Amino acid sequence: MTEQPLRSSFGAAAAAYAEHRPDYAQAAVRWALEVAPGHRVLDxxxxxxxxxxxxxxxxxxxVSVEPDPAMLTELRRALPTVRALPGSAEAIPLPDASVDAVLAGNALHWFDMAVAGAEIARVLAPGGVLAGLWNVMDDRVDWVAELEWVSGSAAIGPRDTLSGWRTATADMLGPAARFGSAEQVEFPHGQRRTADSLVATLTTRAGMLVMPDPDREAALGRIRAFLGSRRVTAEGEFTLPMLTGVLRARRQ
Structure with missing residues (x-):
């Protein structure tokens, strides 16, 4: 499957995405911005x-920029005072040198960096910072690694676990020639979940959204059975071991 159907899939589940996806560790955001020259930030x-x-x-x-109309509607509903614009990484609706940092949450891997790199560099002020942030499951924990195996790559993909994220993002800024060497750092960001709310979160993954209904129901059945079989996840709330991983580089 090409990436276009995957990255275009989220609008159909915008309300569920808003309800179930986690926020980002504040320490990760502070680190992403600590070398930026000012406080004007493009999400x-x-x-x-x-x-x-x-x-x-x-x-x-x-200022927030989002290409999907349904996702943008949810953003404006949740944050009515934020300047929220339609646009994409490949065509950013902002003037030259208008922001000090560009951050992308669970989104940088969808960008065509051969094109977006130049656009991001254009809107950044001199010395500006580009940072991608991802919320990833800590697969150093045994039951999380088992859940990854049971779920399959549609529900928990290569950038959704710590080990996969480190590998998948290491060279992500390679096509963006206007940026210096990237740094990778992770910050603890455990999430309180129940089995039902974790399943609901996994259903907002792109691979799950584009699955045929019978395949998706089969995958969700396996996940529910696994969570019900483990003492840590079977009853009530538990902490899902997560981290916010950050990939950061400065505009040259």
Whole structure:
């Protein structure tokens, strides 16, 4: 399957995405911004505003850009005071040198960096920062690694676990020639979940959204059975071991 149907799939589940996807570790956002020259921040591929909300809490002056109309509607509903614009990483609706940092939450892997790299560099002020953030499951924990195996790649893909994220993002900025060497750092960000709410979160993954209904129901059945069989996840709330991983580079 090509990436276009995957990256275009989220609008159909915008409300569920807004309800079930986690926010981002505040320590990760602070680290992403600590070398930026100022506080003007673009949240690129902003989705329903999960990262925008964390940036606002950190004191940033935020503008959000999102290509999907349904996701943008949810963002505007959740954050009515934020300047939220339609647009994409490959065609950013902002003037040259208008922001000090560009951050992307669980979105940078969808960008065509051969094109988007130049656009991001254009809107960044001199010395500006580009950072991608991802919420990933900590597969160093045994039951999380088992859940990954049971779920299959449609529900838990290569960037959704710590080990996969480190590999998948290491060279992600390679096509963006206008940026220096990237740094990778992770920050703890455990999430309180129940078995039902974890299943609901996994259903918002792109691979699950584009699955044929019978295949999706079969995958969800396996996941529910696994969660019901483990003492840590079978009853009530539990902490899902997660981290926010950050990939950061400075505009050259």
């Amino acid at each position: 690129l591929g902003a989705g329903t505003g999960k990262l925008s909300a964390t940036l606002i809490a950190a004191g940033a002056d935020v």
